Amino acid sequence: MLVDVQLRWSDMDAQRHVNNARIADYLQEARVGLLGDSGLLEHGVVVTGQQVQFRRSVDYADEPLAVEIVVTALGAARVEVGYLLRQRDEPVAEARTQLTPFSFDEQRPVRLQPATRAALERHLADWEPFEPLAAPEVRRRGIRTLHHTRWTDLDRYGHVNNMLAFEYLQQARIEVSPQWDPTMARTGSGEAEHLWLVARQDVDYVAQIEYQAEPLEVHTAPVRLGRTSITSAAEIHAPDGTLLARGRTVVVCAGPDFRPRELPNRDRLEGFLIA
Secondary structure, three states, X not given: OEEEEOOOHHHEOOOOOEOHHHHHHHHHHHHHHHHOOOOHHHHOEEEEEEEEEEOOOOOOOOOOEEEEEEEEEEOOOOEEEEEEEEEOOEEEEEEEEEEEEEEOOOOEEOOOOHHHXXXXXXXXXXXXXXXXXXXXXXXXXXXXXXXXXXXXXXXXOOOEOOOHHHHHHHHHHXXXXXXXXXXXXXXXXXXXXXXXXXXXXXXXXXXXXXXXXXXXXXXXXXXXXXXXXXXXXEEEEOOOOOEEEEEEEEEEEEOOOOOEOOOOOHHHHHOOOOO
């Protein structure tokens, strides 16, 4: 199935391309198009995991992104959706989303209805799964940051929308990364010494995130260094300490030409690694 997703000017970030967290929003828009005639949205569904691999940056344009979307797996109470996003016929990202039918009245997962399964089976395709992005559990290690939910973060199910987890993790990473390496900080002129490009972002949703006055806690730490990349892990906790989500992110150091560069200050970065 092909779905067009329109871009918005406000989707761009300080690096003048579409922000990586917006991609999760595009996935959701495409997914609604796929699931619309299945009844799954009306019965209730939660996202339990997402993996996004970024191939190149997305520029703002009047033309929509073309999203090829299929069902890659069906279980008794599990649906996996695959996506390939293209801009000007060039692949820009690939992703997978894991979904579970959910009764919000009973607050528990439920099995797929026969009619829903039949509707989804029409979109089944044999796509390769993603390689796992392994990382140790953070367990409240790393650097702690606080993040407030907003009333506008809620979706039709009354909980914080799944794509907002990408934003919370991104905000935490931006706040803590200058402590890992000062060259990751923005200068007074608004420019950083290097570009830091997200190449991979995985999120595991452990529990629903609710709107609340007290801030969420996010603990973020680097867990692996490549020649040109940093893999970090993060956990989102509710104010009472409940684990809500885990994230794993690969960022690549690049120059103004968007070509990868070796990590600066590697010795300093190694001092923040957790195992």
